[in-house]
Amino acid sequence: MRDPRLTELADLLLTHSLTIEENEKVLFTGSANTIPLIKELIKKAHALEAIPYVELVDDELTRLLITDAKEEKFELQNKWNMAQYQDIDAFVQIIGEENDAEFGEIPSENFQTAGRIMKPSNDYLIDNKKWVLLNYPTKGFAQKAKMSYDSFYDYLIDVCTVDYKTMAEAQQPLKDLMDKTDKVRIIAKDTDLTFSIKDIPAVRCFGKRNIPDGEVFTAPVKDSVNGTITYNTPCPYRGITFQNVSLTFENGKIVKATADKTEELNKILDTDEGARYIGEFAIGLNPKITEPMGDILFDEKIAGSLHFTPGEAYDEAPNGNQSSVHWDMVLIQRPEYGGGEIYFDDVLIRKDGLFVIDELKKLNPENLA
Structure with a gap:
């Protein structure tokens, strides 16, 4: 049975996230589920008089393609991707994950090789085309969220279709403040971290790149980070989930990294020089x-x-850091997670998760819901 909420989500993706125009070519990629x-995206694209294309993918096949691949395979894939991305105007990637451990057995060096060789086409897409990334409700995602499938389906649609216009307006003062800030200090359980964000732009995120969305980001001055941060949420990376990750910094560089899988954690951080910044x-x-x-798209x-x-x-x-790694790790500062504080230039701006x-x-x- 057709779900009208998917029609609403398709409209959000093409008119808000991508602002698709007549005759623009848009590629939709996703698994069969x-x-x-x-x-719904195809029908909406036709209604907008755009030109839709579809590419179906499969995680099991992707695992096999990467596991024993030669470098030549990735070089050719990069060439094919580049030709494809040059020929489109917009891109929607829909992740329909059923098994979050599907890629866990792939040797990390294979991932590193693939990331290095295919970086040019990936960077070209990100830098030159309109794109958006989202998850689709699957039983695998529902299990990860510890929810029934029906409940998770409703939850995902709900969090993906928040009022992004109101969110965008509310984010502007935070962006303005971050743009003026030099020193940041973060305090939480087993965490005391300082760094500078001086002269690095802050960016509002309200449904233009990721769905669900809702963040304001910047970057630290590369060599300014000092102290320790301990994350209190799972840290997934390429099929492996790490717990209790703690990073200690000296002059921007991670000099100590521990977790429940400390050896595997440090192997990832040794991928290249930039991975430790x-x-x-x-x-x-x-x-x-x-x-x-x-x-991570949710967390x-x-x-x-x-x-x-x-x-x-x-x-x-930009802060000048380059790496084939980009590993978002999350710290929750609400009271039930141990609380915490954020200071901008020695002024408390958020305490226990509330501004x-x-x-x-x-x-x-309570003002965005």
């Missing part, structure tokens, strides 16, 4: 996302959270 949404600092703001589910938007990301910096908030200065109080969940 995402076809109900792809069908931070590429993003962001504050999560989606009022309908409150608990971690081990999926990085949790109300009352922040994420502090080893690896590549975004071009919109405490007047110009930012519109971002608190």
Whole structure:
């Protein structure tokens, strides 16, 4: 049976996230279980007199293609991707994950090789085309969220279709404040971290790149990070989920990293030089996302959270750090997660997950929900 909420989501993606125009070519990629949404996207694209294309993918096949691939395979894939991306105007990637451990057996060096060789086409897409990324409700995602499928389906549609116009307006004062800020201090359980964000732009996120959305991000001055941060949510990366990750910094570099899988954690952080520096600092703001589910597209938007990301910096908030890694790790500061504080230039701006200065109080969940 057709779900009218998928029609609403398709409209949001094409008219808000991508602002598709007549005759623009838009590529939809997703696994077979995402076809109900792809069908609505095709119909909406036709209604907008755009030109839709579809590419179906499969995680099991992708695992086999990567596991024993030669470098030549990735080089050719990069060439094919580049030709494809040059020929489109917009891109929608729909993730229909059924098994979050599907890629866990792929040797990390294979991922590193693929990331390095295919970076040019990936960067070209991100830098030159309109794109948006979202998850589709699957039984695998529902299990990860510890919810029934029906409940998770309703939840996902709900968090994806928040009022992004109101959110965008409420984010502007936070962006303005971050643009003026030099020193940031983060305090939480087993966390005391300082860094500078001076002269690095802050960027509002309100449904233009990710769905669900809700964050404002920037990056630290590369060599300014000092202290320790301990994350209190699962940290998934390429099929492996890490718990109790703690990072200690000296002059921007991670000099100590521990977790329940410390050896595997440090292997990822040794991928390249930039993986031990931070590429993003962001504050999560989606009022309908409150608990971690081990999926970063959701967890990085949790109300009352922040994420502090080893690896590549975004071009919109550049700090000079380059890496094939970009690993969002989330710290929740609400009281039930141990509380915490954020200071901008020695002024307390958020305590226990709630903004405490007047110009930012519109971002608190009761005002965005």
